[in-house]
Amino acid sequence: MTVAREAITLPLVFLTVTLLAGLRIDDTVALVPPSPYLLVLGGLLVRLVVQSGALAPQRLLASSRSELANLNGLVVLLTLWVAAAQAIAVVIPQSGLPRLAFAAFFLVLLLNTAAAAPDRQRLLRSLSVTLGAAFILKFVVLHTLSAPGDGAVKRVLRAALDGLTLGALIQDVPHPLTAYLALFAIGLFLVGVLLLPSRPPSASTALLRTGNAVD
């Protein structure tokens, strides 16, 4: 990994994710900081990234490195943590039962992924699928269900759904720009994770991969 990537690119990428993923555009613009719970989920995600080898922390913080280099490494780790919390926050619905369900789902999913101990490649795939699926559920499915309709039939269906679910499902639909910014933030977060200094694959893993390739 180059010095520029560690000192400039990665912190700026993760800070941009922190900024964009916190934006909620409606009638007003709000920046929502991560809750303590989301910081815990972000911490779990960082742990997973380290466990899978997508991040080798000894390449960011080590006694053999200079103080300035260690400071750069610390900045990468801290910004990764907050960006991870915000990347999860942006795909969790804003209110009601879906928010509770998504929050619990992410906790279980992160713990389950940690138990499965994936390697770097599998973790990156898993993260892309998880964040992508959550994005579609929140910004496409839930917001389409919650959007106030133009026609009478849609308004009646929405009112019926709201009544059936006791108002627990319907969400406030934000400005469409929020979805684009969220998608960009998620993509940027995944790029950031991809760029992290990774652990070199062990000899056994390399052999296994070679075997799979031959098969």
Place this chain on the structure above:
Amino acid sequence: MTRALGLGLALIYAVAIAWLYVRQPQTIAQVTGGLSAAIGTYKVDDQAFADAMQFFRNDQFVEARLAFDRADPAVRDARTQFYVAYSYYRQGWGRLYHDDPLYAEGVKAVDRAIQLAPDGRLRVDDPGLGMHTAEELKAELEAGLRRDASDFNPMRVFRKRK
């Protein structure tokens, strides 16, 4: 060199993001105004402020607020926010009753003015005003929003707008 530059950039960016999270600016003007205020270069538009004062003295409060918004687009000037609050007070004032929504907006504006004033102390020596400090204005607005026995005092019709 690259490491020091990266650290500096990351710190500046992180501080800017933290500032945005704390201040919650609503417009680009508020963002740029806030940043220029942070480095001490923010300035109220004098012409727009003069226009606003003219409207204010003619009791054209809606027009005055529009001009005050032009004068202080970033909402960073304590004196302008004081006048905005005062315009809500004067527009909402009535002999028989006060307009609660306007008074509530006035309280928000005077709170902003107090927050922006150095040490929270704001005095405006304008002879055309009946109240010269943010505290007096805030107390008057909050009294107008309160429901108490004095609301039923028939003598209140003789009170004068400040």
